[in-house]
Amino acid sequence: MAYTTTMLSWSTLEYGKRMDSQSQLASARAAIRWGTDYLLKCATATSGKLYVGVGDPNADHKCWERPEDMDTVRTVYSVSSSNPGSDVAAETAAALAAASLVFKKVDSKYSELLLKTAKNVMEFAKQYQGAYSDSLGSAVCPFYCSYSGYKDELVWGAAWLLRATKDVSYLNFLKSVGDNDATDTFSWDSKLPGALxxxxxxxxxxxxxxxxxxxxxxxxxxxxxxxDSPYSTTKYTQGGLMFKLPDNNLQYVTAATFLLTTYAKYMASTKHTFNCGSLSVTPSSLRTLAKKQVDYILGENPLKMSYMVGYGPNFPKRIHHRGSSMPSLTSHPQTIGCQGGFDPFMHSTSPNPNILTGAIVGGPDQNDGFPDDRGDYSHSEPTTYINAAIVGPLAYFAKSSSTT
Structure with a gap:
């Protein structure tokens, strides 16, 4: 959720004028504030602690029920000096710092609170270093383990605080962290490409x-x-989709697409180009690849399937989402217990009764195939972090006549 909030904030900072022209800027700010209000509570509720999760994921995953019916124990998890979590803390700091810039001109008091809290959380992340999955174990693994470690989040958090404060100490910290050779993947777990x-x-x-x-x-x-780069380590499907990993691949596509449009924007403003070996890279070439990925997600693909729910004539009807797949309280006011939703709802072949409009699912496989199967969560599950990363590119291409 912290990464989602950071990416929504970055999207708004880079593409806010385009959002405003589409009457979407207020909605973007409201979505960010929903996240930062929660993160502020997590960071300030108890001195010396950062709350990072609510609910035992192992218990919750055994249930298929509506959120209104949930009665599993709401266990609260936190990191502290004795149980560090630099990754989740630095990402929270990044979210608060990025959001402080979003609200700087429209709500200066709120912006100041966000930045003050971001500084405190970042100091905590730096002072008590360690991975939160080491501290919290099964509370986060195997669901959201810190596979990449916590160094990338320290860089990411420092980068955002540097942008928000212009305090040279954050630049010095970035230089002290050491080698920043980026992986070829940007995601909720792997932050280095975004930071760079x-x-x-x-x-x-x-x-x-x-x-x-x-x-x-x-x-x-x-x-x-x-x-076409001689240094490429990235596969593409026959239909032209970037393919990183079989589970929830579109999260990597939307994140990379954001970086492509944003770097193209920076390049265009200074007429900058660079080379990958013999390949000349221009702002136009980055935008072309980014647009191809966005168009693929929205339906220009071999199946003519839009992977955004509710968009276009053909979209996923059986997404892996409890609230979407089960009847509403209006149509079924009786409580449905923890196990009560698997049959007949989870295992049903019928379309979901509630359309989760705008949600992007995990996407097709490496052969451009998509089964539209509710039980196939690796392809049919939507996430906030898939959607957050595509907001910027969508705003960009919604009004793409300008190159800046």
């Missing part, structure tokens, strides 16, 4: 030489995902 693109903004827009190493590393990342 964010830091590159200073190199490109302000011509600040201190940030040139980050720019070079960001371009190394892009060279790993371009299909």
């Amino acid at each position: 693109v964010l830091l590159s903004r200073q190199a490109l827009l302000s011509n600040d030489k201190d940030f040139d190493p980050f720019k070079q590393q960001a371009e190394d990342y892009i060279c790993k995902i371009l299909p």
